[in-house]
Amino acid sequence: MAAQIKKEAVLDETALRKKAIIKQRIISIIPLIACLILAALYLIFASIKGYSISIGLQTIISDATLVALVATGATFIFTSGSFDLSLGSNMLVSALLGGLVGSATNSLVLMLLTSIGVAVLLSVLNSTLASVFNLPVFIMTIVMMSVYGAVATLILTTLGKNAQISVPMALVEPLNTTWFRVILIVGYELLCLFLFYILKLGRQQKFLGGNPFCAYLSGIKSKRLTIISFALAGIGIGLAAFSMTVQTPTLSASSGSSVGMNMLIALVFGGMTMSGGPKSKMYAALLGAFSMSFLDAFMNIFVSGSWYLQIVKGVLFIIVVFLINMGNKVKLLER
Amino acid sequence: MDSGLQERVRGEVIMQINHMRKTFGPTIALNDVDLTVKRGEIRGLIGENGSGKSTITSIFSGMQGCDYGEMFYKGEPWNPKSMKWASDHGVGMIVQESGTVPGITVAENMFLCDTDRFAKGKLFVNNAALMKAAQAALDDIGAGHIKANRITGTLDMMDRKLVEVAKVWMKNPEIIVVDETTTSLSQIGRDIIYGLMTRMKESNRSVVFISHDLDEIMEKCDTLTVLRDGKIIRTFEKEEFDPDAIRTSMIGRELQGDYYRSDWDGSYGEKVVLELKDVSLRDQARNVNIQAHEGEILGIGGLSGCGMHTIGKIMYGAVKPEKGKVFVRGKELKNPTQAMKNHIGYVAKDRDIESLCTHASITDNIAIGGLDKIAVGRHFILRKNEKKYVKKHSEFMKVKCFSTSQPVSELSGGNKQKVVFAKWIGRDSEILILDCPTRGIDIGVKQTMYQLMYAMKREGKTIIMISEEMTELMGMADRLIIMKDGTVTKEFPRSQDLSDAEIIKYMV
Incomplete structure (x- = not known):
């Protein structure tokens, strides 16, 4: 009996390591598997129920693009350990001002540049003010969310008609295609992947998010890096604002109102850690945005009503965050 | 108690562990470990970082469970539900790293889960009684200079550690585990711990004492168990204590070469x-x-x-x-x-907080110091170059890991310190500020560090070594x-x- 106990107690370290590596790899591809499952479920049930797959996919790409643009930019912020609650209101202000310039000049290029410029400016303003007042950036973004919301209302009531700003359909029509949206998201994603994985920047951001004090002692200028992160996020917000205007040329106070929440859900679904740091993944936003859009489309087959979808997404969000937290709990005793 | 009975009680087994196994992912922390401690015994546990000393005692103290094996306490099966539960039942542990909450008072820390004892009605706590009891416990261990109403975060590391000691002591434990505590204490603090250990022994209670300080452990312990790679290597009785034999058991080979530097030539360059x-x-x-x-x-x-x-x-x-x-x-x-x-490179005293991003990989931690060395055209980091850089310096420092993508949190203290050294040496630091570079590090790694410092000095580099x-x-x-x-x-x-x-x- 004693000999048997002894045999069971002695372990093979190589086998354990192999097992742990396999487990780690499986965990890392779970978001991709989830996305593929949701896509498959949608395609199967949409075919069975006789829905048009082509139209469905166009809607999915359109929804996913908007969320992915914002969420991909926000990944820079999250990675460096910050948080921005004003993304949605920033996007609205950028879209409104971009729309005004587009209408006034009849130029898509100026509309695009204005949207990006305003979004970057507002985003940088958040981080700069936080730096000036020495406040945590997310505190500043709570304040600025209200401020930008008020600015949007002011623009709509003073410069709009019936609290709406309309961009001529003829101006945006040529770009209101799925291909344009695909090019937009692929281009921005590639840029972000390059910045994140090929430049020093990404490594520094991850380290800053992982341990700010150690990052400081490692020569990383945290304030400068935070401002850069917000500026890069601003580019994504500006592109999303432009894309939203192209898609829906009549802008009101409710335009893009769900983007802030959807961005968070997309990041979590894509496997991004909310605390940022070294385990952050730049592609998580894109993956999560598509998972979420497939989920929306799948559920729309069976039920109608956005309230229902929001509840389901909310519940799934909590479950995924719970599972991530369980996985991140320190399992190893400090020795 | 008559002397015969006292002698019999003294020999009774109070703590017994059979065939214990514990793994953390791919790391085997304990592999078929047996340990027996008797009443009135001060048992030393010694071994290299990562040998399993803290793991075995933390399992017995209720901090975590084991994968396999059985435990007995005073002859009865022992399955502690938590550290508090174990402490309430007579097994207390003073942990290696900080075990206090910084934002609350010393008294609140000491009675963190026991404020019911001072309940005033259903909603309130009798603060005066809480303070009085905490101060009495601090006075009892000889740490009366710490005031119970102070905010714990304002105390220095030593006093915070003494608060933990008082917290464990006031529960009147039958077994105390002192896990690598003395390295964070000055002589005054050490004397307090040694005094408590003696009181434990004299009252037929037991101490499990973990330390990397061979002189200290040989002086204070009755028996000494050496662990290596999660296994018990040998248990030495007091009369068998021999520093060379213990060192050899610890590292699995004889310690070759000088420990510190061998010369007494204190010369150095003129240039400031x-x-x-x-x-x-x-x-x-x-x-x-x-x-x-x-x-x-x-x-x-x-x-x-x-x-x-x-x-x-x-x-x-x-x-x-x-x-x-x-x-x-x-x-x-x-x-x-x-x-x-x-x-200039800087190795901070508080390794996990200031010198490392513990959730990041070995690669991330070493490369972050040398990004300008790895970068192509100032900003571009090619993964191939990064891997090569990290491999070179982690191999130079002999970091014990199965892959450089392994998170630093999975490494032992000594290997973590090697990663910190690799980070600064990799970027060719000419001035190295080392704050307590060998704190909590085993003898083999210490020797490596000392020899590395000496080699750097001979290369004309400057080492500023801050140490207690x-x-x-x-x-x-x-x-x-x-x-x-x-x-x-x-x-x-x-x-x-x-x-x-x-x-x-x-x-x-």
Whole structure:
């Protein structure tokens, strides 16, 4: 009996390591598997129920693009350990001002540049003010969310008609295609992947998010890096604002109102850690945005009503965050 | 109790562990471990970092469970539900790292899960009674200088540790585990722990004492168990204690070569590379003037609150002095970024908080110090170059890992410190500020660190070694500066005749 106990107690370290590596790899591809499952479920049930797959996919790409643009930019912020609650209101202000310039000049290029410029400016303003007042950036973004919301209302009531700003359909029509949206998201994603994985920047951001004090002692200028992160996020917000205007040329106070929440859900679904740091993944936003859009489309087959979808997404969000937290709990005793 | 009965009680087994196994992912922390501790025994546990000492005691103390095996306490099966549960039933543990909550009072920390004892009605706590009980417990262990109403975060590391000691002691434990606690204490704190250990032994209770300090463990323990790679290697009885045999058991081979440096030549270059001029900062530095030279190992010693750790941070530009300046090769130094550009490296005392991002991989932690070395065209980091850089320096430091993508949190203390060294050595640091570089590190890694410092000195590099361990300062430094209350009280040149007693006069 004693000999048997002894045999069971002695372990093979190589086998354990192999097992742990396999487990780690499986965990890392779970978001991709989830996305593929949701896509498959949608395609199967949409075919069975006789829905048009082509139209469905166009809607999915359109929804996913908007969320992915914002969420991909926000990944820079999250990675460096910050948080921005004003993304949605920033996007609205950028879209409104971009729309005004587009209408006034009849130029898509100026509309695009204005949207990006305003979004970057507002985003940088958040981080700069936080730096000036020495406040945590997310505190500043709570304040600025209200401020930008008020600015949007002011623009709509003073410069709009019936609290709406309309961009001529003829101006945006040529770009209101799925291909344009695909090019937009692929281009921005590639840029972000390059910045994140090929430049020093990404490594520094991850380290800053992982341990700010150690990052400081490692020569990383945290304030400068935070401002850069917000500026890069601003580019994504500006592109999303432009894309939203192209898609829906009549802008009101409710335009893009769900983007802030959807961005968070997309990041979590894509496997991004909310605390940022070294385990952050730049592609998580894109993956999560598509998972979420497939989920929306799948559920729309069976039920109608956005309230229902929001509840389901909310519940799934909590479950995924719970599972991530369980996985991140320190399992190893400090020795 | 008559002496015969006392003797019988003394021999009773109080703690027994059979065939214990514990894994953390791919790491085998304990592999078929048996351990028996008797009443009235002070049992030492010694071994390299990662050998499983803390794991075995933490399982017995209810901090975590095991994968396999059985435990007995006073002859009964023992399956603690939590640390508090174990503590309530007579098994207390003083942990290696900080075990207090910084934002609450000392008294609240001590009765963190026991405030019901001081309930006033259903909603309120009798604060006066809480304070009184906590102060009595602090007084009982000889730490009456700590006031129970102080906010714990305002205490220094030693006093915080003593609060933990009092917290464990006041439960009147039958077994106390002292896990690598003495390294964070000055002599006064150590004496308090030693006194408690003696009281435990005299009252037929038991102590499991974990330490890397061989002299200390040999002096205080009755028996000594050596662990290596999660296995029990040998248990030595008091009469078998032999430092060489214990060291050999610990590292699995004889310790070759010098431990500290062998020469007593305290010469160094004339060129001043780092200088503090009239530096002052609250009670941590009072008009401090220090010069470090090319090819010098400069030792800075003192009690833990003497200001030497702050001086280390000031030297690196991480803390700005209220008065005075820091110069590197004649140029003023203002922040860590400038320090790095001037080839200064800094190994902080608090390794997990200040020197490492523990959730990040070995690669991330080593590469972050050398991004400018790895970068192509200043900004581009090619994964191939990064891997090559990390591989070179982790192999040079002999970091024990199964892959450099392994998170640092999975490494032992000694291997974590090797990663920190690799980070700074990789970027060719010419001035290395080392704050307690061997804290909590086993003998084999210590020797590696000492020899590395000596090799760097011979290459003309400068080492500033801040330490609370006088023996290592005397063994390594060309020049030794002693600090007390933020001032430099004495400077000693390297000498074989220098004694602890002579140095301590200027520290206390």
